[in-house]
Amino acid sequence: MSAVDSVELILASAVRLAVPLAFAALGEWIAERAGTLNISVEGMMLGGAFTAVAGAGLTGSASAGLLFGVAAGLLVAFVHACFSHRLSVNTYVVGLTLNVLVLGLTSFLLLKTESRQVDKLTIPLLSDIPVIGPALFDQRWPAYLLAALVPAAWWLVRRSRWGLEARAAGENPQSADVTGIDVNKRRRQALMLCGALAGLGGAYLAVAEVGTFNQNMTAGRGYMVIAAVIFGGWTLRGTLAGVLVFGAADAMRLALPALGYTLNPQFLVASPYILALIAMTFFATTRRGPAALGRPFVRGIT
Secondary structure (H helix, E strand, O other), X not given: OOHHHHHHHHHHHHHHHHHHHHHHHHHHHXXXXXXXXXXXXXXXXXXXXXXXXXXXXXXXXXXXXXXXXXXXXXXXXXXXXXXXXXXXOOHHHHHHHHHHHXXXXXXHOOOOOOOOOOOEEEOOOHHHOOOHHHHHHEEEHHHHHHHHHHHHHHHHHHOOHHHHHHHHHHHOHHHHHHOOOOHHHHHHHHHHHHHHHHXXXXXXXXXXXXXXXXXXXXXXXXXXXXXXXXXXXXXXHHHHHHHHHHHXXXXXXXXXXXXXXXXXXXXXXXXXXXXXXXXXXXXXXXXXXXXXXXXXXXXXXX
């Protein structure tokens, strides 16, 4: 295999593996800008993957399974929001508990279903562009939703009134409350958006990439999503760059042995997570996130 073919293979694999991360990262970025460090994004993705496969088997349509995945992500987000922003339970404890709960439930209810995948959508001419064509324009059709969701998310957070209020809830909730903004309501809404997008990311992984559900199939990808947001300095552009970096690391893990390179297999498996850990360690100390990120808001308490 030529060098160009090798690069094309790795790039195509990197984009393919980055797509489910990108869906979830969009939601996590919105949630964190509103002040919620959403640890339960892993559970949202895993629940979305499981229900997508279940929904696809029930309806006979992999595309319908995507909607089931979104619904599962919304359900996890609803539970998280009720505990964290209505009952003021520690959001980190709630997130970790939900992750363990979803892992246990999906393992217990593990389904044996026939393989179902959504169709590929190859864009003529553009898919023939050397190197980048197959990576960007020969994907499963839900991947192209990102072309609309990314600018929509940016506009929502950076240009809409709702986004201004959500960002105020993440930066200075006390001042936002004084101006009449319902801080916890905005945080709940941002978390619900995260749930829908993370559920879609998990569903994409299951019914677009794999075609079935395997126990713990997200394998820590939700935590990679959190690392990507931190890696990107809490900007949308940087978050997507982080997603591509982690996707590329995962692609190298899969592609290098196929290309004939002999490397320690345990290191290859661990490499995406090592990179995520390094990113979180470095960028969390060099870039400033929302000032009230992870801090609960209770009216009258500063």
